[in-house]
Amino acid sequence: MTASEVRVVACGCGHWGKNLVRNFAELGVLAGVHDVNQELAAQFAEKYSVPALSWEEVLSSTDCNAVAIAAPAELHATLGVAALRAGKHVYVEKPLALSKDDGIRLIDEAKKAGRQLMVGHLLQYHPAFLMLKELVSKGELGRLQYIYSNRLSLGKIRREENVLWSFAPHDISMILALAGEEPNDVRSTFSPILHDQIADTAQVQLGFPSGMKGHVFVSWLHPFKEQKLVVVGEKGMAVFDDRAPLEQKLALYPHKLNWQNGMPAPEAADAQYLPLPEAEPLRLECQHFIDSVAENQKPRTDGDEALRVLKVLLAADPAAARKGGGDRFPGVKIHESAYVDDPVSIGEGTKIWHFSHLLGNVEVGRNCSIGQNVVIGPNVKVGNNCKIQNNISLYDGVELEDGVFCGPSCVFTNVNNPRAEIERKDEFRKTLVKRGASIGANATVVCGHTLGEYCFIAAGATVTKDVPPYALMAGVPAKRIGWMSKAGVRLGADLVCPAEGTKYEEEAPDRLVEVTE
Structure with a gap:
């Protein structure tokens, strides 16, 4: 392969990523840009006359054979592994990863894929x-x-x-x-x-x-x-x-x-x-990555070099190895002020932020975001792709299915008649929140009820009974005041989602279903 045949998508257009975009563009190899901020990606796409791609499009693109990742460090392993498995050469900003296991995983994936892995140790x-x-x-x-x-x-x-x-x-x-x-x-x-x-x-x-x-x-x-x-x-x-x-x-x-x-x-x-x-170090670094890909040669700062640096960082900061995802939870970001007890399972891509605590016998799925000052457990299950905002407690008896959103300071009870001096652990009642449901800020969910798929609980509402799928609930106690689509948009009288065109129909006064062609 020649250097001109190297085609790089810059993944991340922020504080540092914008410099990578500029250099790869000036070196004539920029094939596209990607950023979770789509407006920012569109700006750079227009500036450099390249397409703005979703992450899925980056992985499936046949027009690019390399990616340059400038994303938060907790995402380096997840994004890097996905790109390598898609057959892309990978440049990733420092540090290589946040755990030794993730660093080794990246190196192994690069070897398995026969692709170059380079880390941005600029100096x-x-x-x-x-x-x-x-x-x-x-x-x-x-x-x-x-x-x-x-x-x-x-x-x-x-x-x-x-x-x-x-x-x-x-x-x-x-x-x-x-x-x-x-x-x-x-x-x-x-x-x-x-x-x-x-x-x-x-x-x-x-x-x-x-x-x-x-x-x-x-x-x-x-x-x-x-x-x-x-x-x-x-x-x-x-x-x-x-x-x-x-x-x-x-x-x-x-x-x-x-x-x-x-x-x-x-x-x-x-x-x-x-x-x-007189030369810009970043330009030299980007050119080195291009040459390494073109010549199929190990970069100066390859995965092995970066792993040596990572091992020193982990040795110097034991708290990162102990409280970060580390070797316990590969691909997981756990803030150093958070605590995770045993036994707990956490899926790849999940982030747990400041001052949160996961107690024993807790299962958390993939790609969840758990905000600040959250307590989960014991004996709680959280599905994939859930977002749990700040100041929430999920105690014994609560289960969230996939894609559930819990707004700041919403409350789940687990006993109907609590007293400080009377133990009622044998009276805990199960609360099930089904797929895609959203619970607004400061809402209260009284235990023993099921919240149906894609229902929407308004901020400050108090749920005292089962909630039908797609129901929009508001008030104290909460009553149904309308219907919501999967996209989170209130439905009008025609029961057609104005955001995505999905049609719904009422099978009964309190039962809505999606119409499938």
């Missing part, structure tokens, strides 16, 4: 780092003794991940590339400042079998921006300062360390700035 393509790596490989600095990296700025402050996962993958990748070995000792210090659950600064200390030491300091609460990599060797030192002008980005310091009377005596030397070619 390994920076001209300054490439020259620094060459200096080290030629022995210009002698045996390496110490490498440290600072990546500091004021913002961008995130709440979906801590500063280690946001900033440090680049630094760890560079240090491992220079060391040529993996650390056998990883220690870390985290400082949550703005929020007691998410670190705003982090320090990681690395020890290597050769005796070399490493240090990474990252912070998004720093008065100025600093991006420096300092390499200390027996024969000299080097500094890669990515904030400096091009002619000063890479400095070589041929310092010497003399010994006098058994004491070290440093002999300082002036900096020697090394000339660098």
Whole structure:
């Protein structure tokens, strides 16, 4: 295959993805764009004269043979595996995944599919780092003794991940590339400042079998921006300062360390700035991906390299391995402030957000979203594709089928006549919410009832009896005030959904069915 035959769909057009779209377009290989924000995708499609595709269209397209994924890290494994199984070469932004198991799964899928897997460790393509790596490989600095990296700025402050996962993958990748070995000792210090659950600064200390030491300091609460990599060797030192002008980005310091009377005596030397070619690192990285696909050669930052970085991140942040989906739940995103007891099963693609708690004997299906401050269990079953908004408790006796929406602070009871001082666990009554039902914010569902398929419970309503399929319920107690279609649109007198044209008919005063041709 030639480079011109590589056709890339950029999946993600947001904060960083837009840069990938631009570079692949300027390199002449952009075959399309995809983003969950369809309006944003349409803007970029128009700008670069390419189609805006759904994810399903990306996977089935015969016009593209590669995808570049710039999506939230919790989706890297799910999207990457799907693309590889569809026969696409995959470029994915850092980190490779959020668990070791997911990282290995991506690598195995790439090998099985015979496709290239590359991870966006951008600074390994920076001209300054490439020259620094060459200096080290030629022995210009002698045996390496110490490498440290600072990546500091004021913002961008995130709440979906801590500063280690946001900033440090680049630094760890560079240090491992220079060391040529993996650390056998990883220690870390985290400082949550703005929020007691998410670190705003982090320090990681690395020890290597050769005796070399490493240090990474990252912070998004720093008065100025600093991006420096300092390499200390027996024969000299080097500094890669990515904030400096091009002619000063890479400095070589041929310092010497003399010994006098058994004491070290440093002999300082002036900096020697090394000339660098003017090139955009991201452009070089994108071109490397194109060449790797065209020549069927492993990229410099392939899955194995990225897995080594991921292992250091997990060792430095035990909370991520313990509370994140990790090896317990491959393909699942669990925020570090959430707790998941045993035994629990969670389907791939599900996300569990801040301060939520899943108790024992809970089953949660695939691609669910569980909001903040949610309690589920014990003995609760949640189907696939459910959305459970903030401040909801699903206790023993509640079952949600597929596609159920629960609005913020809606309430499910499980005993009809509770008393604080009287235990009535043997009186729990089952509540079944059937496929596609929607429950509005602050609604209450009294236990022992069934909510029919695609019914719609208005905000603030109180359900005290069984609800027919498609019924629109409102009030206290809730009464049927109309019918709703599968698409969530109120039906008029003709019982035809104005959104999708589906026809319905009343078989009885309280029974609506979909008309099938």
